[in-house]
Amino acid sequence: MRGQIKRERGIILVMMRRLSAKKGNVTVILLGLVSVMLIMVMALSRRMSSHTQLLTLSDYTQISRYFLESYAGDVLQQINLNVNQPGSYLYKAFRSPPANYRLSTSFYKQSGMLKEMAEELGIQIQSPPTITFSGSEEIGYPPGFECPAHLKGTEKKGLLEIVCQAKFYGRMYTLRVQYPFTVVMRMTPVLKDFVLFADSIAREHGEDKIGPNDNLNIMLTRDGRHPVDFESGIVNHNRMRPGNKYRPMIMLPPLDPVEYASAAVSGKIFLGPADDSIFLNLAGDTREEALDTVGQAGSGQVSASVGEMFLVSPDTFKVFDAASKYQHMTIFQKPDGTAVRMMGMEVPLKYNQLAKMGVLGFSQEIVPQYSESIFSGAAYTVENFLNSGSNASEFWRLLKDGGSGYGEGFMALASGIKLMGLKPDDINFGHVNREVFGNVLSRFFVITFWWPPSGGGVPLKYDETRSPGDFPTTTVSLYTYKFEPLFANLRFQDFMSRMVSGKNWNPRMSSIDNLPEGFMPFYYDPVGKKKRILTNNDFEAADGFKAGDRLDRMLRNWFRVTSDNSPPMNGIEVRVGKSFASGEEFLEAAGVANDKFMVNGVVYVSGSLKVPKLEMKNENIGGGVILVDGPIELENITRGYQIDNSNFKLGDYGAMLFRGPAHDHYQKWKTEITQENFLTFVSLRGDPITIRGETLLGVHLINLNPRQSSPYSQITWRSVRKEIVFCGGIACNYLDLPERLLEFGQIESSCRHLRAPFFIYHSAMASAEPAYAVQLMENMRGYMLTAERSDGEDD
C-alpha cells in the first residue's frame, strides 16, 4: 500500500513538472496545433495552386488551339486564293508531278484579323508557317479510260501539311495539320470531245424504227424546208400533233474553217447504245440543183436547204467510182412528158446503154398521195421501184404492207436531229469532218431507171433474192435489149432500186465489221474514203485519251453513284472536292452574290440547283463540274458577251458558216472561253435539267444516269422565246426528240438559213492540254497540337 502511494506521488510530481501552467503547456499545445494546421494549410494551398495551374494551362491550350486553327485557316485561305490562278507559284507547284517537298511561303501574308487577335490575346505568332506536300498519288480511272502516258499522274490526290507555331505564356504551341487535296480535270475526259452524246437514243426509235412510234424520224420535210407547222393529213404519228410547231435539232458544224476540217475539234457525236442501231432518215430536196448554185446568194432570197443528200457520197455505190459527181438530172419521164428530176448519176452500161440512178431523201415530194409528188401522174408507182409484199425491204413493208402498213406518209418524215448541220453552201468544200460513233445508219431511197437505146424505160425493181446475174431485158419492136453492166463483178443488187439501210440490222447479231450490204453508215471517213461505223476502238480524244470499252458503259461508270457495297469506280465520285447541303449554299460559296461563279473543281450539291443568270466575265468564272443530286435550272450564261438573240444568224448564203454574226461571235468565244472557265452541270440521278435562258455559252450539260428505262425529257428548254444559242456539249441518255422539237418550235427563227436553234461545239473542249483545278478540302487530318516550354521560360 505504501509502495503504491509512493508510486502515485511520483507520477503526480512528474505531471506537475510537465504540465505546470507556469511552464506554458497550453501555449505549447496551441502552437503544436497551429503548426499542424499551417502544414495542412500549406499542403492544401499547394494542392489548390496546382489545380489552378492545371486549369490555367487548360485555358491557355484551349485558346492556343483556336488561335492556331485560325492561323492554319488563314494559310489555307490564301493557298485557295492562289492555287487556281494561272501563272502563280502555287498554280504550278500543285500541277507538277506527284512528289513530297516543302513549298515556299512567299505567297503568304498574315491577315489583319489574325494579327489583331494575336495582339489581343498576347500571343506571339511564329512566322512563317511550314507547308509541305506529303503522300501524293495519282488518281485512277474507271475501266475503259485509257489515259495517255503524258497525262498519267496529272490527276492526283495528296495531303498538304501545314505546321503553325505560336508562343503563349511561356509555352510554344505547335499545330500540325494535314489537309487533303486533289488535282482534277476541269472537264470530263472523253465526254468533253462530244458535242452530242446520247447513249440510249435508240430506244426513242420504237420497236419498228420507222412509223408512228419512231420518235427520231419525225421532221416533216417539203421543198428543202421543214415546215414549222406539222400539217394534218400527211402522216399519223403518235407524238407529232397536227397544228403544233416544230423545229429540228441541228448540230452545226464549227464556224471556223480550220475546225470545220478537223475531226479532233469539230465535236464528235455518239448515238447509242453501242449494241443497237439507229436509222436516220436523210431529208430530201428534189430542188437540189437550184440551191447548189452558189452564185444565187446575191439575190438575198435564197434560203439554205435542209436536204441531206450531200451525205450520200458516190462511193457508197459500187457502180460509181470515187471521182464520180452527182448532178441534178431527169431520172424518168411522166406520160405527159414532164421530167422526174432528182440528184443522181448516170451509170454507163455495155453497148452505150445507160441507167440513171437517183437518190431521194425523205420528203413530202416523194409521198405518192401528195398532189405534187414526183410520182403523181407517173406511169410508175413507188412499188415499181421498191417492190411490194414479201419481196420488199423490211422498212418499206412496214409502211406499205397490204394496207396494214403505217402509210407512205412516213416518207415525208426526215430525222429530227441533224448531225452534220445544213447542206454545205459550197458543194466543193465537202461536209464537216465530224466523227459519228455508234451504229448510226443513213436511210434514203435509190431509184434506178434503165434507159434502153430504143426509148421507153425500165425501173430496176428491188429484189434482194433475185439471182445476181439476172439482169432485166426489154423488148422493143421485136428487139430484145439486155441490161449488161460494164464490169463483170457487178451484180443486179448493186443497181436495183432500194431503200438504203432498209432493214433493221441488229448489231448484236453481227459485228460491225460484217455490216451486211445495203446499209450506209452515217459517218464518212475522209482518210479511208468510205462510209463506216465508228466504235470505241476508233476513238481518240484530242488530249490522247482512248476508249477501251463501250462508250456508253464507260461514261455511265464515270458518273455512277456507288452504294456502300459497290466497288468504287474511280470516276467522278473520287474527284469530288466539296459538298454542299443545298443549291443556295453552293451558289453562296461560288460567289454569285459577288458577281463571280467559282467552281474550281468537282463539287457535289445535294438537292436542286437553280442557277441565276451568269453574266459575269470569263475571268470571274472558275470552271469545273457541278454534280447535282436533284433537278437543275439554268438561266442565261452569257459570260458578259452582248448577244442579240433576235438577230443571231449565219452569214449570207454562199458563206453561211465562215462569215456573218454567228461566226464573228464564235471567233471571240473560241479564244476567250477556255477549259479553265468551262462549266459542266451534271444531273446525277436523272433529274431534268431545265434551261430557262436563251444563251448558254461554255457549258457542258450531262444527264447520264436515267431515272427510268423508257425515254423521258432529261434536258428541256422552258419559257424560252428568243433564239437559242448554245455553245458547248450535251450528254444524256434520251433527247425525247418530239418534246425538244416542240420546244424549239415555239421560238421564232432569227436566221433565214438555219431555222433551228444554234447548237455549236466549242473547240476548247477538245483542247490537247486539259485544264486542271486544285481542290483543298477543309476536313483536317493528322491533327496534332503540342505544347512545350519555351527556351528560358519557367512556369
Add this chain to the structure above:
Amino acid sequence: MTDKPDIRKLRETVTVPPLRNDRMRQGLSMIELLVGVTIFALSMMPLLWLGSTQTRGAYSIGKHMMASQIAASFIDNLLKLPYKECLEKVQSLQAQGRTGVLENEDLQATLQVVNDQGIQSDMETSFRYFQYEFAYDENEKDRILRLNVEVFYRVDEGDDRVLASVRLSVLKYGDRNG
C-alpha cells in the same frame, strides 16, 4: 501518516487522471471542458475554412471546365457551318445578348434528340446558372469572321453577383473564290 501527500490539494492545482484505486472524485471540471472545447473549436475553424475553400475551389474548377467545354462546343458548332450560315447564326446569337445556356436552341435540339430524362435533368442541374454571350467581327472583303463566345458561371452558386467566365475566340474563313 505524515508521509501521505495531500491529494486534495494536488487536485485543486492540476487535473490529474484518476488513479485506478483512487477513491477521490474523478472526471473534468466544467472549466477544463470549456477550455478544451474552445481549443478544439479554434483548431477546427481553419480546418473547416480550408475544407470549405477547397470544396468551393473544386466546385469552381468543375464549373470552369464545364464553361470551357460548352464554349468550345459553341465555337465548334459555328465553325462547321458554311460561312454565310455561320455569319447569320452568330448575328442572331449576338442579338440575343447574354442568354442562359439551357435556352440555347442547339443544346435543346440535342437534348431532344438524346431524349434521356436522366441526362436532361443532369444538364438542367449542372448548367442552371450558366450564361453565354456571342460577339463577332467581320472583314467582308477578305471573308474572315471573328467569333467570340463568353460563357459565364457563378463562382458561388447562391450568389449571382460574383460571376466568372471563359472566353474563346476563333477566326472563320470563307471562300474568297480565287
